[in-house]
Amino acid sequence: MGKLIKFIIYAIAMCVIYIVIGSLYNRKNITGDSGQSEMCYVVKMPGTLKYVYLGLFLLGVCMFCIFTFQKIQKNPTVTDGHLWMSLGVMAIGLLVAVWANRWRVAVNGEKMEIQRLFRKNVILQVNEIERVETGKKNQMILYRGGKKLITIDYLTDNYECLEKTLKRNVREENEKSKN
Numbered sequence: 001m002g003k004l005i006k007f008i009i010y011a012i013a014m015c016v017i018y019i020v021i022g023s024l025y026n027r028k029n030i031t032g033d034s035g036q037s038e039m040c041y042v043v044k045m046p047g048t049l050k051y052v053y054l055g056l057f058l059l060g061v062c063m064f065c066i067f068t069f070q071k072i073q074k075n076p077t078v079t080d081g082h083l084w085m086s087l088g089v090m091a092i093g094l095l096v097a098v099w100a101n102r103w104r105v106a107v108n109g110e111k112m113e114i115q116r117l118f119r120k121n122v123i124l125q126v127n128e129i130e131r132v133e134t135g136k137k138n139q140m141i142l143y144r145g146g147k148k149l150i151t152i153d154y155l156t157d158n159y160e161c162l163e164k165t166l167k168r169n170v171r172e173e174n175e176k177s178k179n
Helices: 002-032 046-070 080-102 159-178
Strands: 038-042 104-108 111-115 121-124 129-134 138-145 148-153
Touching: 002 080, 002 148, 038 159, 046 080, 104 159, 138 159
Parallel strands: none
Antiparallel strands: 038 104, 104 111, 111 121, 129 138, 138 148
16 A cells, blocks of 8 residues: 555656646746737747647556556456556656757847757857758758757747748848948
């Protein structure tokens, strides 16, 4: 019974973390994204991704509840592995939600801030991007100083705005270099 309580505490902790992260993300969206324009916008993961992994998280919660109920009923076919698996499904949904909420590229005029999950934020001028390549799946690969800076998928929100900004910047840089 002590193991079961430990599993329940893990599940409750993951649910609380998911709720806190969701509320922080929603509050940031209300205050941070309201004044978007052609020069000031945020490129972020598509909203659909958030809902897909919310579904995965909820699937893990449902599995956990069913397996816990069966374990309490002393069903011999339900093992700790079932509980670990349902916690793992919950954790995958939670981690992708954190990643999707954290990853963003904020463009404010000529400044760009790149926020990634496990790396330090990068703040740079748009004209510091020396090269933009298009990948196999129409994603943009940005380079600075000869090194790959970030890959931005075609499905991200505001992809087109970033593409216009980069095309305008590359055109201006090419005109300056020709003169």
